[in-house]
Amino acid sequence: MFSSPESHAAQEEAAPDSASSEDSSPAVRASDVPEFGALDPKIWTTVGSVVPELELPLVDGSGVFDLASLRGKKVLLIQFASW
Amino acid sequence: MPVWHAKTKELVSKGELAIVGITQEQHPDRCALFAQWQGFEFPILWDPFGLTGLSVVPVLTGIDEAGIVQLVRPHPRKFQEQFLEGFMGKAAGPKATSVPGFRVGRPELPSNWTKEPGQVGVNDARRSVSRLLFGGVETATMDSDVLTLEAWAKKSGRPRDRFHAGVARRLRCDGPSARAKDFQAAADAWHAALAADPNQYIWRRRIQQWGPRLDKPYAFYDWIPRAILEIKERGEVPRSVAVPLSGSEVANKNQAAPAPVGAATAPDPKGLLARDDGGLVRVETAALLHTGIAGRKMRTPPGSSQIHVTLRPRGGAKWSNDTDPPLLWLPVPKGWTAVRSLHSFPRLVDGEAALTAPLRVDFEVSTPTIPLGPPKEGEPPTLDSTLSGYVVYSICLPDGTCVFRRQGVEVTIPLPEPPSFGDD
Numbered sequence: 404m405f406s407s408p409e410s411h412a413a414q415e416e417a418a419p420d421s422a423s424s425e426d427s428s429p430a431v432r433a434s435d436v437p438e439f440g441a442l443d444p445k446i447w448t449t450v451g452s453v454v455p456e457l458e459l460p461l462v463d464g465s466g467v468f469d470l471a472s473l474r475g476k477k478v479l480l481i482q483f484a485s486w
Numbered sequence: 487m488p489v490w491h492a493k494t495k496e497l498v499s500k501g502e503l504a505i506v507g508i509t510q511e512q513h514p515d516r517c518a519l520f521a522q523w524q525g526f527e528f529p530i531l532w533d534p535f536g537l538t539g540l541s542v543v544p545v546l547t548g549i550d551e552a553g554i555v556q557l558v559r560p561h562p563r564k565f566q567e568q569f570l571e572g573f574m575g576k577a578a579g580p581k582a583t584s585v586p587g588f589r590v591g592r593p594e595l596p597s598n599w600t601k602e603p604g605q606v607g608v609n610d611a612r613r614s615v616s617r618l619l620f621g622g623v624e625t626a627t628m629d630s631d632v633l634t635l636e637a638w639a640k641k642s643g644r645p646r647d648r649f650h651a652g653v654a655r656r657l658r659c660d661g662p663s664a665r666a667k668d669f670q671a672a673a674d675a676w677h678a679a680l681a682a683d684p685n686q687y688i689w690r691r692r693i694q695q696w697g698p699r700l701d702k703p704y705a706f707y708d709w710i711p712r713a714i715l716e717i718k719e720r721g722e723v724p725r726s727v728a729v730p731l732s733g734s735e736v737a738n739k740n741q742a743a744p745a746p747v748g749a750a751t752a753p754d755p756k757g758l759l760a761r762d763d764g765g766l767v768r769v770e771t772a773a774l775l776h777t778g779i780a781g782r783k784m785r786t787p788p789g790s791s792q793i794h795v796t797l798r799p800r801g802g803a804k805w806s807n808d809t810d811p812p813l814l815w816l817p818v819p820k821g822w823t824a825v826r827s828l829h830s831f832p833r834l835v836d837g838e839a840a841l842t843a844p845l846r847v848d849f850e851v852s853t854p855t856i857p858l859g860p861p862k863e864g865e866p867p868t869l870d871s872t873l874s875g876y877v878v879y880s881i882c883l884p885d886g887t888c889v890f891r892r893q894g895v896e897v898t899i900p901l902p903e904p905p906s907f908g909d910d
Binding site: 441442443446447449451452454457459461463464468470471473474478479482483484486 | 510
């Protein structure tokens with residue numbers, strides 16, 4: 404439907420590490436690899452689920468923060484956007 | 487969120503409650519400015535890749551001392567019974583066991599690109615997300631991380647990996663190692679991800695942020711000028727916003743569309759200006775489509791598309807600060823609509839850094855409706871969707887000599903494939 408990122412990459416100015424070379428290996432089946440990319444979103448919306456470790460940078464650039472560091476306190480976690 | 491901040495302030499000050507925010511925005515500094523404006527004192531974590539897995543925000547979660555979720559989506563009007571009595575007043579559950587779950591971890595040592603794309607594995611992708619997340623737009627391994635995530639997305643075929651690749655492309659677009667097609671590649675990757683999972687509203691919002699006005703559920707960042715003003719009035723210094731706001735990012739669908747302006751005169755109708763082949767200024771274009779297109783087969787993009795054009799000085803060239811800003815001449819073909827054909831880039835702001843900073847302009851165009859059914863005999867099978875024009879600008883060479891130059895611009899709007907006729 405849309406031109407792929409690869410097709411756009413091929414249009415770019417020459418780069419020493421261009422990604423335009425074709426990947427001839429067979430696609431990996433999802434079941435072949437461990438899931439990577441995201442937590443199960445039900446964690447945040449299911450009473451009784453255990454919040455996992457999650458370390459992320461702070462938006463103000465002042466460092467990193469691990470949710471697990473708040474064990475022992477009651478926490479209100481607010482997932483939001485400024486828009 | 488301000489309402490929850492206000493309601494819980496006393497609990498936080500007594501040390502009875504901790505608040506943590508997570509935002510999935512592409513630009514962390516904008517959320518940091520929002521927090522400063524609103525007086526938020528709690529930590530806000532940056533999750534541009536969407537590692538928390540949510541498909542929509544806001545989501546509020548009450549977590550007890552043992553790390554167990556005890557309250558979901560509380561309503562501010564039920565603060566007393568839901569939050570104070572139901573959550574704060576409840577004893578902690580049993581001690582939670584550590585959940586391996588998911589942890590990207592801090593950046594690992596930079597590595598050079600040593601793998602063929604076909605050899606990229608999930609651990610390579612994980613490392614690249616980690617480096618980009620913790621290293622920002624100036625990560626030394628930016629190029630190899632972008633390549634890794636694109637190669638992994640292609641290999642896995644999973645929508646979320648496509649989304650990750652788009653986030654990486656846009657991160658590079660905003661940094662010193664930007665490539666000409668980064669923004670378009672990001673948009674294409676996000677569209678591909680959304681087409682596979684149209685219910686992922688955070689991915690949809692990422693496209694809509696830069697998309698056409700009528701595709702926006704609300705204005706995304708129109709609050710920023712007011713926030714900066716009010717922070718200054720308080721006697722504070724507002725947090726800086728690294729990437730200037732595009733017109734699309736402050737556009738509001740509830741406001742009337744800009745009225746079309748009258749016919750403009752081409753800035754160089756006879757083509758007399760000397761040409762720049764891209765050695766002094768690189769022209770970058772991107773077309774952001776309406777997200778209504780995701781997952782559907784249709785011939786006409788619904789609504790309009792948002793065109794973004796960026797001019798980036800290169801090779802030691804600098805903008806001239808004593809001439810008019812660059813102009814873009816981009817007439818649309820017969821049957822298309824656009825507010826204007828002649829677009830002026832913004833004037834330079836003060837400061838030496840502005841002389842080499844990219845200049846950006848964005849605007850909407852609408853294609854004519856493509857008739858349903860197979861093309862008539864003799865008609866082209868699809869609409870010509872490439873707009874052609876040029877930019878003119880004054881640019882100063884490294885030796886200080888300033889010259890006027892012209893450079894061609896082409897913008898292609900990726901129209902959908904025609905449906906297979908005969909299918910339902």
